[in-house]
Amino acid sequence: MPEQRPDKRLVADSFSRAAATYDQAAALQRAVGSNLLARLPAEFAPTELVDLGCGTGYFSRALQARYGQQVIGLDLAEGMLRHARQTSPLISGWVAADAEALPLRANSQDLIFSSLALQWCPDLARVLHEAYRVLRPGGCLAFNTLLEGSLHELRTAWRAVDDFVHVNRFMPAEELHSILATGEFGDWRCEVEEHQLYYQRLGELTQELKALGAHNVNPGRPGGLTGRARLRRLTDAYEPFRTDQGLPASWQVAQILMFKPA
Secondary structure, eight states: OOOOOOOHHHHHHHHHHTHHHHGGGOHHHHHHHHHHHHHSOTTOOOSSEEEETOTTSHHHHHHHHHHOSOEEEEESOHHHHHHHHHHOTTOOEEEEOBTTBOOSOTTOEEEEEEESOGGGOSOHHHHHHHHHHHEEEEEEEEEEEEBTTTTHHHHHHHHTTOSSOOSOOOBOHHHHHHHHHHSSOSEEEEEEEEEEEEESSHHHHHHHHHHHTOSOOSTTOOOSOOOHHHHHHHHHHHGGGOBTTBEEEEEEEEEEEEEOOO
């Protein structure tokens, strides 16, 4: 039986609560989003742009600065959109939206940019179909997503403690490639980056995940608070991963460009 994906309403609520703390903890998000932005062809000059899963609006502002065009910021989390409105006075288009049912006309956009948002969508194939519908011929969907293997150290450490689901599940690379290959986009490319962040204490990682709104929202997660004894066992199980730089947290990130035929 396939693993269940997170409930998108739980995801939206989690990110809404994290809006005020997100930017201070988003080093990885900014790095991989900047890498995605840098992959867009230099000659590509979109005039109608969407930042899908815009969060606090960081890349909405970056897209506007790069292309000199107004950007529509779409996000499922109302709290993120409220924060984006307050911190991005030069952008007026902030819309609550589901990536699987975009509130946009067919053939209306040149670029749909989405950084570390689509891994929370239960049906990626549906998202790609919607993006294809909305893009003009020659338009581009640029997105990145987390893959299986992300946070494998934390997942392994929790397995030494109990059998609950404590770490968000992400799509295997093989499943992602299958979805990309069987969709409507004929021209696409996918590259995988590996990132490692380091922490002196495990609590720094878990607090950062909470600040980002990216803590566990999967079916099968435990209810209630985690006791001190279980946290000590988790800490002890994580310690064998420590290096001279600290406790590592690994992330597997797929960077993808897809072009609608002109």
